[in-house]
Amino acid sequence: MQSKAGYLIGKTVELILTLLVVSLLVFAAFSIIPGDTARVMLGPDASESQVELLRAEMGLDKPLATRYLTWLASLITFDPGKSYAYNVSVGELIAQRLPVTIGMSVIAMIMVIIISYPLAVLSARKPGRLGDQVCSVIGHVLFAIPPYVASLLLILLAGSIFSLLTVGNYVRPSDDFAGYIACLLLPSFAVALPKIAMSFKFLRSSIIEQKTADYVRTSKSHGLSDLKILIRHVLPNSNVSSITIISIILSDILGGSLIVEQVFNLPGLGRLLLSAISRRDFPLLSGIVFYLAFVTVLLYFISDIASSLADPRIRLK
Amino acid sequence: MPRHIHIVKVHHLTLSFPTRKDPNPKPVLDDVDFGIRDGEILGLIGNSGSGKTMTSLAIAGLLPESARITSGSIKFAGNDLLEMAPKERRAMLGRDIGMIFQEPSTALDPLMTCGKQLDEVLTAHKDKAGTPEERHKAIVEMLGTVGFTNAEEICGRYPHQLSGGQRQRVLIAGAALLKPRLLICDEPTSSLDTVTTVSILALLKDLCHKLHMTILFISHDLSAVRGFCDRVMVMKDGKIIDRDTASDILTNPRNSYTAELLTNSRLDTRILGLEPATVDYSRSPVLTAKDITAGYGRSLFERVKNKKQTDTNVLHNVSLEVFPNEILGLIGGSGSGKTTLIRSLLGLLPHSGTVNIKSSSIGAIFQDPVSCLNPAHTIRWHMSEALKASGRQLSSEPGSRAERRSRELARITAVLEECGLGAGYLSRRPNELSGGQRQRVAIAMCLIQEPALIIADEPFSSLDASSSAELLKLMTDINRERHTAFLLITHNIHIVRQIAPRLIVLHNGEICEEGPTREVLGNPKSESTARLLEAERSLHGL
Numbered sequence: 129m130q131s132k133a134g135y136l137i138g139k140t141v142e143l144i145l146t147l148l149v150v151s152l153l154v155f156a157a158f159s160i161i162p163g164d165t166a167r168v169m170l171g172p173d174a175s176e177s178q179v180e181l182l183r184a185e186m187g188l189d190k191p192l193a194t195r196y197l198t199w200l201a202s203l204i205t206f207d208p209g210k211s212y213a214y215n216v217s218v219g220e221l222i223a224q225r226l227p228v229t230i231g232m233s234v235i236a237m238i239m240v241i242i243i244s245y246p247l248a249v250l251s252a253r254k255p256g257r258l259g260d261q262v263c264s265v266i267g268h269v270l271f272a273i274p275p276y277v278a279s280l281l282l283i284l285l286a287g288s289i290f291s292l293l294t295v296g297n298y299v300r301p302s303d304d305f306a307g308y309i310a311c312l313l314l315p316s317f318a319v320a321l322p323k324i325a326m327s328f329k330f331l332r333s334s335i336i337e338q339k340t341a342d343y344v345r346t347s348k349s350h351g352l353s354d355l356k357i358l359i360r361h362v363l364p365n366s367n368v369s370s371i372t373i374i375s376i377i378l379s380d381i382l383g384g385s386l387i388v389e390q391v392f393n394l395p396g397l398g399r400l401l402l403s404a405i406s407r408r409d410f411p412l413l414s415g416i417v418f419y420l421a422f423v424t425v426l427l428y429f430i431s432d433i434a435s436s437l438a439d440p441r442i443r444l445k
Numbered sequence: 446m447p448r449h450i451h452i453v454k455v456h457h458l459t460l461s462f463p464t465r466k467d468p469n470p471k472p473v474l475d476d477v478d479f480g481i482r483d484g485e486i487l488g489l490i491g492n493s494g495s496g497k498t499m500t501s502l503a504i505a506g507l508l509p510e511s512a513r514i515t516s517g518s519i520k521f522a523g524n525d526l527l528e529m530a531p532k533e534r535r536a537m538l539g540r541d542i543g544m545i546f547q548e549p550s551t552a553l554d555p556l557m558t559c560g561k562q563l564d565e566v567l568t569a570h571k572d573k574a575g576t577p578e579e580r581h582k583a584i585v586e587m588l589g590t591v592g593f594t595n596a597e598e599i600c601g602r603y604p605h606q607l608s609g610g611q612r613q614r615v616l617i618a619g620a621a622l623l624k625p626r627l628l629i630c631d632e633p634t635s636s637l638d639t640v641t642t643v644s645i646l647a648l649l650k651d652l653c654h655k656l657h658m659t660i661l662f663i664s665h666d667l668s669a670v671r672g673f674c675d676r677v678m679v680m681k682d683g684k685i686i687d688r689d690t691a692s693d694i695l696t697n698p699r700n701s702y703t704a705e706l707l708t709n710s711r712l713d714t715r716i717l718g719l720e721p722a723t724v725d726y727s728r729s730p731v732l733t734a735k736d737i738t739a740g741y742g743r744s745l746f747e748r749v750k751n752k753k754q755t756d757t758n759v760l761h762n763v764s765l766e767v768f769p770n771e772i773l774g775l776i777g778g779s780g781s782g783k784t785t786l787i788r789s790l791l792g793l794l795p796h797s798g799t800v801n802i803k804s805s806s807i808g809a810i811f812q813d814p815v816s817c818l819n820p821a822h823t824i825r826w827h828m829s830e831a832l833k834a835s836g837r838q839l840s841s842e843p844g845s846r847a848e849r850r851s852r853e854l855a856r857i858t859a860v861l862e863e864c865g866l867g868a869g870y871l872s873r874r875p876n877e878l879s880g881g882q883r884q885r886v887a888i889a890m891c892l893i894q895e896p897a898l899i900i901a902d903e904p905f906s907s908l909d910a911s912s913s914a915e916l917l918k919l920m921t922d923i924n925r926e927r928h929t930a931f932l933l934i935t936h937n938i939h940i941v942r943q944i945a946p947r948l949i950v951l952h953n954g955e956i957c958e959e960g961p962t963r964e965v966l967g968n969p970k971s972e973s974t975a976r977l978l979e980a981e982r983s984l985h986g987l
Contacts, residue, residue, distance in 0.1 A: 342551040348507055349546075350566040350619060351539035360565070361554045368556065440603040441555055 135436060135443070143429045150421045151203065155196050158414045203418060209411035213403065218415040221400060227301050228396035231308065232385040235316035237378055240323045248331035249358070255336055263328065270325035275384040279318040279391040286314055298394050315392040319384040323377045330373050334366040341365070368439045375431030379424045451480035451520075452626055452659050453504055458517035460499060460508075460683075472515070473499050475683040481627070486653060486660040488674035488691065490667050490706065492909045493880060496683040497663045501629045504661070505542055506534040522626070540570050543620030543658075547632040549612035553604035559615045560584060560600030566622045583622065590655070591618045592648055609779060610641035617648065624656050631663045636906065638779045638936040639980040646673050646984075665909035667703070667710045671695055672983070679703050709914040714943050717914055719921045721944050722770040722928060730766040731803050731897045731930050732790070737763045739789045739796035759785040760796070760954045767898055772924055772931040774945030774962060776938055776977060782954035783934045787902045790932075806835055808891025808899040812906055814883035818875035824886055825871040828857040828893060835894035857893065864889040864919060881912030888919065898930045899923075905937065917944065938981045942966060950974045 166182040167174070183189050187198065202208045206219045214221060251260040273281075299307035338344070339362055347357045386398030397416060404412040436442040460474040474496045481487050491497045502508045504519055506526065519526045521541065526534060538544075546552050554562060563584045567575070575583075581600075588596035591614045604612055613633060620628055630649065634642040650673060653660050662674055670677055670691060677694045679687040679702065687700035698704040708716050740758035759782045767773050777783050788794040791809055811817050818827060832853065844852070858868050864885045875883055884904055891899050901920070905913040921944055923929050933945060941948055941962060948965045950958040952973035958965050969975040 342546065342548055343554040345507070345546065346544075346552045346616065346619070347554070347565065348535075349505065349538055349542075349544035351535055351537070351569045352565060353535065353569070356565075356569070361557070364556050365554065439556065441605045 136433070139429065139432055139436075143425065146425050147422060150425060151200055151418055152196070154414050154418045154421065155199060157417075158410050159192060159195075199414070203415075208415040208418075211404070211409050211412040213407040213409040213412065218412050221412060222397065222415060222419060225395060225397045225400050227308075228298070228312070228389065228394050229382070229385050229398065231301070231312050232316045232319060232388070232394075232396070233378070233381050235309070235312055236320040236323070236381045236385065239317060239320040240327050240377060240381075241374075243320075244324045244328040244331060248328050248335060249363075251328075251332045252335035252339065255332075260332075264332075267325040267328050270321050271329070273322060275319050275322065275388050276391055278321045279315065279388050282314055282318050283391070312394075315385070315388045315394060318388050318391075319381055323381060323384075327370075327373065327377055331366065331370055334369050335362060338362045338365045364438070368435060371431050371435040371438060375427050378427050382420065382423065450482060452483045452522055453481040453661075454520040455479050455500070455504070456518045456520070458500075458503060458519065459515045460503060460512055461515060462509075462511050463513055464511075473512075473683050474503070477517070477683070477685055479678060479685060479688070481659055481661055482676075483626075484653075484657060484659055485675045486650070486662055486673060488670040488677040489661060489663045489680060490665065490670065490677060491680035492665055492706075492911050495680040497680050498631055499683075500680070501544070501631055501661060501663055504627075505538060505544055505629060506531075507538075507544075536570065539566050539620075539625065540623045541625050542627045542629065543623075543625040544629045544631065545613070545616050545620050545633045548636055549609050549616055549633075550636070552616055553612055555604055558601055558603055559607070563587070563600075563615070563619050563622060566619050570623060584618075587618045587622050588615070590652070591615075591621070592644075609637055610645065613637065613641075613645055614648070617645075617652070621652055621656060621658070625658065627659045627661065628652075629661045629663070632665065633662075635665070639938070639984060640778050640976055643980045643983050649673075667695070667706045667910065679706065706910060710910040712914060712917065712939060712943050717918055719918060719944055720925055721772050721921045721946065722925045724768055724771040724946055726768055728769050729803065730768050732765075732767040732807070732932070733801040733803075734766075734790060734798065735764050735800075736798035737786065737789050737796050737800070738798055739785055739794050758954065760789065762798070763951070763954070763956055764798075765949060765956070765959075767930050767932050769897065769930055770924065770928050771947060772921075772933055772945045774941035774948040775932060775934045775951060776936060776941055776948065777951035778936065778973065778977065781951045781973075783951055784902060785954070786951065787900055787932075787934060790900065802898070804897035806894045806896045808888075808894060808896040810884065810887040810891060810899065810901045810904050812903040814880055814887055814907065815875075817887055818883060820875050823872050823874055824861070824866075824878075825854075825857060827886060827890055828861065829853060831890040831893050832857070860889050860893045861886075863892065863923075865915070879912070880908050881916060884908065884912070884916055885919065888916075888923070892923065892927070892929075896929065898932065900932045900934075902934045903936070904933075905935065905940065913940075920944070936977075938966065938977055950977075 166179045166186065166188060170179055170182060180189075187195060190198075199208060208218045210216065211218050211221055247263055251263050254260065297311050299311055301308040344357055344361060347361055352360075385396065386401065389396035389398040390402070397420070400412070401416050403409070404416060455477055458474055458477045459472050461470050461472040463470060477496070477500060489497045489500065499508070499512070503512075503514065504521075504526070508514075514527060521537070526537075529537075553559065560581070564580055567580045567583065584600060585596040588599055593599050593611075593614065599607070599611075599615065604615075607615065617633075628649075633649075634645050637645065649660060649662075652658060662670065664670055667677075667679075672691075674691045677689060677691045678685050679694070679700065681702055687694070687698070687703045689699070694703060695707065698707055712719075714720075737760055738758055739760045763782075763786055765773075765775075775783060775786070785794065787809070789796040789798075790800055791807070792800070858871070861868070861870060866882065866885055866889065870878070870882070870886075875886070878886065887904075888899070904916060908916065917940060920931060920933075924931055933941065935941060945962050948958075948960065948962040949956055950965065950971065950973065952971065957971040958969070958974050965974065966978060969978055
């Protein structure tokens with residue numbers, strides 16, 4: 129018999145190991161890329177000795193293992209060096225841009241859940257009916273639209289035709305929280321649209337599957353009403369399988385918002401990432417990539433823990 | 446409610462599944478007319494597809510939405526059920542009519558403790574609910590009645606922490622909690638082993654007396670209702686074709702179909718013509734397994750925490766040999782490690798010890814023919830996949846592609862025909878076949894690989910008596926004509942006695958007895974063999 133704490137510790141060890149591997153991969157990727165950072169920074173006219181001096185200053189002349197360990201230590205303290213291009217600490221840069229990306233992802237996730245869940249429950253009540261079929265067809269169409277196309281369409285629709293929300297505007301949450309939410313609504317919706325379709329399709333089929341399960345028949349024979357069976361048995365069981373899918377959707381949303389930020393001209397992590405790539409700003413680049421990977425791995429970790437809480441078969445093996 | 450002679454009266458009931466294409470299909474229940482007397486145990490026997498489950502669902506009001514009752518009526522204690530509003534009918538479930546079903550492993554919600562699930566029965570019927578303490582007391586009391594000595598503990602357990610027999614007891618407790626007048630049991634024991642079956646039947650009989658319940662007992666096994674039912678009805682193709690007292694029907698069946706069912710469930714070797722091949726034990730065995738020890742995986746964390754933990758092993762040093770032409774029986778109760786052993790022998794489970802197979806391939810057929818075949822593909826596809834997998838492909842042979850294809854088809858057709866499936870089955874998909882036919886396809890897929898040994902893991906447990914008898918005949922025919930050895934795993938001693946010359950009894954992951962079947966069963970030396978035999982005797986009276 130495995131204890132609850134044992135399971136948690138095991139999962140945490142797994143999380144830390146995964147993160148170590150991720151950091152190693154990120155570091156290796158940026159060390160393998162050809163090109164001398166010091167040379168790029170100083171330009172082609174700088175002398176060899178100037179370049180050497182800068183290399184020593186940045187610690188680039190040290191062996192790889194030492195550089196990796198220094199970098200790893202700096203990641204843990206959330207201070208992975210200074211950006212070459214901005215000359216500001218990477219941690220500070222990321223912290224500045226984080227509210228946009230995280231805000232968009234959270235709003236998009238809430239949209240996905242509050243729209244797809246009720247639709248899936250309604251659709252699964254009588255599969256094959258007209259309403260269900262209409263929902264499924266719309267779902268297919270939405271699923272096929274990439275987020276950046278959806279963004280352009282939404283800008284056109286909301287901005288030009290209805291002029292509902294100001295497009296391309298950004299307000300800091302510290303200045304005006306309501307304004308901050310309002311200017312993130314449209315981009316979040318663009319990210320959420322295909323994911324709504326995805327989670328709708330998944331939830332619907334998992335509810336339909338659970339409805340034919342044997343324990344539903346048992347509950348019926350116990351005299352429970354259909355609503356009670358849905359709430360107490362069908363939905364919890366379909367949630368168990370949905371948790372994994374929702375964590376995948378969430379990490380997809382994170383990736384989607386990086387692109388949509390560009391279209392809506394929002395100062396988020398996506399733009400920072402692009403500028404870091406074009407300027408070969410390796411400390412900034414590796415910082416962003418690692419922390420994004422960190423969030424993704426963390427999401428999977430949380431979904432594992434959540435599904436173990438929801439499912440006694442995992443919790444009490 | 447006033448007492449009636451008949452608690453349920455089904456009057457000329459006809460039921461069908463009309464579709465848009467076919468508005469008047471062949472009825473599933475055709476003019477079914479019977480009564481269940483107050484206080485009796487009525488057996489309803491028939492092969493799968495005979496309409497016995499639909500009859501019970503019609504009484505309970507749980508028919509699938511696509512079902513239409515075209516004529517007839519059902520009266521429960523004088524009230525016409527078909528005239529009632531859906532809400533009234535639902536209120537009767539659990540309170541007046543209780544039900545238990547075939548598969549206890551999936552019949553409980555895996556996310557809810559047993560206590561909570563039983564509590565729902567009470568809260569669903571407001572008039573009977575009472576305070577939480579009263580409800581808990583009633584549940585614990587009922588769990589005690591169905592034979593749990595640790596009722597409080599069971600309340601807090603999740604279904605996966607219970608065995609199949611325990612789950613069925615919990616389900617029986619749920620069905621009997623409100624002391625309904627009628628308990629419908631739809632094959633409650635068909636997925637349980639013999640020892641558990643006997644105890645569940647004894648419990649049902651006991652409840653019937655204690656709580657003054659009437660039981661409608663549905664089964665496909667005619668001999669299993671012996672000593673349990675008062676009266677028996679036999680169903681075939683939606684009609685009740687025979688009814689009599691249980692003792693008369695079992696000793697002196699008047700209907701020819703009933704007689705046939707009886708023969709099938711008794712597996713009379715002479716009537717069925719079961720003739721296994723003779724075995725020469727001096728030849729070298731086709732399969733030799735030595736010191737197999739196996740268990741199920743532990744998580745990374747557990748392995749780090751406790752490196753030398755061996756108590757997770759299910760099997761301990763099992764050695765066995767299967768000789769050419771032999772049908773070797775392997776019996777044991779549930780949890781004895783039968784399936785683990787098979788998985789180790791097939792190389793599906795990591796194990797210590799050695800397995801030597803003197804053959805290019807061994808075949809395997811499993812318990813559940815439904816999930817073993819790919820529903821998206823035809824039987825022909827399955828067969829040619831099996832042929833490819835065997836490495837005996839014809840592609841290296843001379844001739845054009847068309848010629849090779851026609852040769853392959855000829856071979857597939859020949860093997861299918863040998864298994865009793867004509868060429869018409871080639872283009873069918875698994876869901877168009879019955880359980881027995883699927884199991885035949887599984888055997889045909891083995892045979893096309895020409896194995897020297899076929900391992901059969903409980904191939905009969907999901908089949909009705911007639912299909913089992915036919916499958917058993919097919920297996921002995923293959924054994925005799927093709928000299929294929931079988932390792933037959935089952936909890937049914939009766940089958941082993943009929944066809945296996947040698948027998949191994951597995952208990953708690955160890956071989957506790959081994960030898961010629963007649964000797965082992967005639968003079969059991971170990972307690973577990975004796976227990977299996979005792980259960981068999983009380984169930985079938987053989």
